[in-house]
Structure formats: C-alpha cells, structure tokens
Amino acid sequence: MGVWVLGNTIYLFVTYCSLILFPKVYSQPWTSDETVVAGGTVVLKCQVKDHEDSSLQWSNPAQQTLYFGEKRALRDNRIQLVRSTPHELSISISNVALADEGEYTCSIFTMPVRTAKSLVTVLGIPQKPIITGYKSSLREKETTTLSCQSSGSKPAAQLTWRKGDQELHGEPTRVQEDPNGKTFTVSSSVTFQVSREDDGADIVCSVNHESLKGADRSTSQRIEVLYTPTAKIRPDPPHPREGQKLLLHCEGRGNPVPQQYLWEKEGSVPPLKMTQESALIFPFLNKSDSGTYGCTATSNMGSYKAYYTLNVNGQVRGSPFPVGCLKEASPVTTTGHVLLPSPPVCRAWAQCNPSPVPSSSSTYHAIIGGIVAFIVFLLLILLIFLGHYLIRHKGTYLTHEAKGSDDAPDADTAIINAEGGQSGGDDKKEYFI
Numbered sequence: 001m002g003v004w005v006l007g008n009t010i011y012l013f014v015t016y017c018s019l020i021l022f023p024k025v026y027s028q029p030w031t032s033d034e035t036v037v038a039g040g041t042v043v044l045k046c047q048v049k050d051h052e053d054s055s056l057q058w059s060n061p062a063q064q065t066l067y068f069g070e071k072r073a074l075r076d077n078r079i080q081l082v083r084s085t086p087h088e089l090s091i092s093i094s095n096v097a098l099a100d101e102g103e104y105t106c107s108i109f110t111m112p113v114r115t116a117k118s119l120v121t122v123l124g125i126p127q128k129p130i131i132t133g134y135k136s137s138l139r140e141k142e143t144t145t146l147s148c149q150s151s152g153s154k155p156a157a158q159l160t161w162r163k164g165d166q167e168l169h170g171e172p173t174r175v176q177e178d179p180n181g182k183t184f185t186v187s188s189s190v191t192f193q194v195s196r197e198d199d200g201a202d203i204v205c206s207v208n209h210e211s212l213k214g215a216d217r218s219t220s221q222r223i224e225v226l227y228t229p230t231a232k233i234r235p236d237p238p239h240p241r242e243g244q245k246l247l248l249h250c251e252g253r254g255n256p257v258p259q260q261y262l263w264e265k266e267g268s269v270p271p272l273k274m275t276q277e278s279a280l281i282f283p284f285l286n287k288s289d290s291g292t293y294g295c296t297a298t299s300n301m302g303s304y305k306a307y308y309t310l311n312v313n314g315q316v317r318g319s320p321f322p323v324g325c326l327k328e329a330s331p332v333t334t335t336g337h338v339l340l341p342s343p344p345v346c347r348a349w350a351q352c353n354p355s356p357v358p359s360s361s362s363t364y365h366a367i368i369g370g371i372v373a374f375i376v377f378l379l380l381i382l383l384i385f386l387g388h389y390l391i392r393h394k395g396t397y398l399t400h401e402a403k404g405s406d407d408a409p410d411a412d413t414a415i416i417n418a419e420g421g422q423s424g425g426d427d428k429k430e431y432f433i
Contacts, residue, residue: 046106056089061102123211124154140227148205196227229254231297252297
C-alpha cells in the first residue's frame with residue numbers, strides 16, 4: 001500500500017513539473033497587431049487550439065478587462081462582442097481615439113495562465129492645410145513666398161507644392177509636436193517668380209499621409225498677376241475686296257484689360273477716329289486707304305503698339321511687309337517697365353495675308369485693255385503693209401509724150417523720136433497755101 005501511494009505521488013509530481021516546464025503548444029493563444037485610423041473601427045481577434053475547458057479574456061492597455069468569454073466587463077458602448085467560442089474571442093472597438101492606442105492582452109486561464117499581445121496603432125488624420133502669405137495682386141516678374149501648414153497628423157505628414165500641373169520645389173517639411181504629445185504639426189514654404197502666364201493660376205499645397213489612403217487633401221490659392229498689355233490687329237472680313245466695308249479690330253490683352261485705343265496712319269498727322277469700340281472702319285474700301293496703320297493699346301500698366309500694312313492694289317513694291325500683315329510692336333515706355341525694341345517681323349504670307357484681293361471690276365478692266373491693245377496692234381500692222389504697197393507702185397506709169405525717149409542718146413534725139421513716135425499713131429499733115 002505504501003508503495004502504491006508513493007508511486008502516485010511521484011507521477012503527479014512529474015506531471016505537474018512537465019506542465020510547468022513544457023506547456024502544451026495547443027494551449028497558447030495567438031493574435032495580431034492592428035493599425036486603425038482615428039475615428040475608425042478596429043477588430044481584436046484571439047484564437048487558441050486547446051482551450052482546456054477555460055475561457056478567453058481581452059483586457060486593455062490599462063489592464064482593465066473588456067470581455068471574459070461572452071460576458072462584458074467594462075461599460076463602454078464602443079466595445080462590442082463579435083464572436084465568442086471555446087476557441088475564439090473577437091471584439092470590436094468603434095470610434096477609435098488616439099487614447100485607445102496601446103498594447104491589448106488576450107489571456108486564457110489555464111495552469112499556468114497564457115497570454116498573447118496585440119499592439120493597436122492609431123493614425124492621426126492631418127487637417128486640411130492652410131496657405132498664408134498671399135495678400136494682393138502681384139506684378140509680372142515679382143517674387144512671392146507662400147507658406148502652408150497642417151496639424152493633427154500621426155505620424156508626421158509630408159507637404160508638397162504645385163502650380164497647376166507643374167511641381168514646385170518648396171523647402172523641406174518642418175515638424176513640430178502638438179501640445180497633446182501624440183500628433184504633429186507640419187509646415188512648408190515655397191518661393192517663386194510670377195509671369196503673365198501665372199495670372200489666374202492655382203497654387204496648391206497637398207498633404208500626404210498613410211491615413212488618407214490615397215485620398216486628396218489639399219488647399220489652393222489663386223493668384224492674380226498684373227502685366228503690360230499686348231495687342232493684335234484683326235481684319236474683318238479677312239479677305240475684303242475693293243469697294244467693300246472693312247473693319248480693323250484692335251484686340252488688346254492684359255491685366256488690367258486695355259481701356260484706351262489710339263489708331264494712327266503713317267504719314268497722317270492727326271489720329272484716326274474710331275467708330276466702333278476699338279475698331280477702325282472703312283465704309284468703302286478704295287486705293288486711298290492703302291498704307292500702314294498702327295493701334296496703340298494702353299492700360300495703367302503701360303502701352304503696346306501693333307501695326308497692319310494695307311494695300312488695296314496688292315503688295316507694295318519694295319515693301320518688306322506683305323499687304324495686310326501684322327508687324328511686331330515698336331518699343332513703348334510703360335509704367336515701371338520698358339519694352340525692349342525688336343525688329344519688325346512678319347509671319348508667313350500664307351498665314352497672315354488678309355490684304356484685299358483684286359476685285360472683279362479690276363479683272364474686267366484688264367481684259368478690255370488687252371482687247372484694245374490687240375486691236376491697235378492689228379491696225380499698226382495694216383498701216384505698215386499699206387505704206388509698203390504705195391511705196392512700191394509710185395512712178396511706174398509713163399506719159400504719152402515720153403514714148404521713144406528711153407533709147408535716145410541725148411535730149412534732141414529724144415524729142416525727135418518722141419515726135420516721130422507720135423506720128424506713128426494718127427498722122428497729122430500740114431498744108432501750105
């Protein structure tokens with residue numbers, strides 16, 4: 001009897017020691033780390049192979065029990081039971097806050113107690129960035145600096161700049177910890193020079209953060225650029241004919257838009273009068289309208305002068321500018337700026353030839369003139385032949401008194417022969433009484 005008791009005691013001791021030193025692998029629970037965006041929902045899942053008739057339990061970083069099996073232990077309506085079986089205990093936490101971040105513990109009360117840890121990381125969503133530094137309109141070629149700031153990100157976010165589709169290289173993002181000790185405020189600035197093409201452009205500051213999951217979170221600032229005006233002259237109709245009505249439109253562009261237009265004609269002292277906004281009107285196009293016309297567009301940022309050469313009869317001989325072609329503006333002093341002079345340039349003739357084409361009446365005149373010239377040419381030829389004929393037949397007839405004088409050696413013999421010749425016809429006889 002004593003031997004049997006001693007044997008059982010040794011068996012129990014060895015079994016207890018083996019459980020302590022070599023616990024069953026199947027009794028070890030397992031879980032996983034989770035990352036959640038602030039305001040979202042996280043699910044904590046704990047599983048075990050061999051529960052050994054024991055229940056699973058979840059506790060928070062403060063070691064407060066949340067659920068023991070299917071029983072709620074902490075009164076927090078954000079925490080709900082998802083699944084409870086002998087092999088699994090899953091719970092969910094909704095509307096997660098930054099304070100919920102930490103290490104959660106899943107336990108199974110075997111002998112000994114076994115645990116598994118789940119690290120919950122809460123991402124702080126960055127706020128919409130704010131752009132500062134833009135106060136009023138900028139002048140062309142002026143340099144400006146804009147700043148951008150975003151708070152509440154965890155971990156720290158990154159800021160980027162762009163102008164339309166063009167990326168701007170700003171300063172590196174600066175990071176500062178928020179007073180709560182959990183989130184960060186990031187800031188950045190960018191400096192660039194504006195041009196007239198930037199008028200109305202949007203300068204965009206974007207924040208990049210993993211909590212956004214690719215969503216765009218940005219702020220834009222539209223800028224206004226003041227620049228000197230430009231102008232071009234547009235004929236209407238593009239190809240007028242002689243006798244038609246022609247309008248030369250002076251189209252100005254700038255910020256602010258030109259409000260004053262002055263028309264001039266080279267060689268004409270007084271300025272020309274406009275009769276329709278910025279357009280110069282020719283009610284009846286004729287040859288006297290030929291010449292080079294200039295339009296000066298003026299705003300409070302300066303002036304710009306465009307040229308247009310018009311020749312009703314076609315291209316001016318010796319002129320370097322085709323009829324109706326736009327020339328570059330001459331240098332004009334502006335308010336605070338001077339436009340550099342450039343040599344007159346004319347576009348290709350096929351692209352910018354709005355000059356009047358020959359009219360139908362001019363064509364008819366040319367045809368009639370050709371016919372008249374042909375008739376005059378025929379008359380001249382006829383007169384030449386007639387004169388030649390008259391010259392060849394002049395002095396070829398002989399008088400009757402000159403018969404027989406061709407072969408006479410002298411004048412006396414010629415007279416005798418002539419008299420004799422006359423007697424060869426009807427003989428005349430004289431009688432003396």
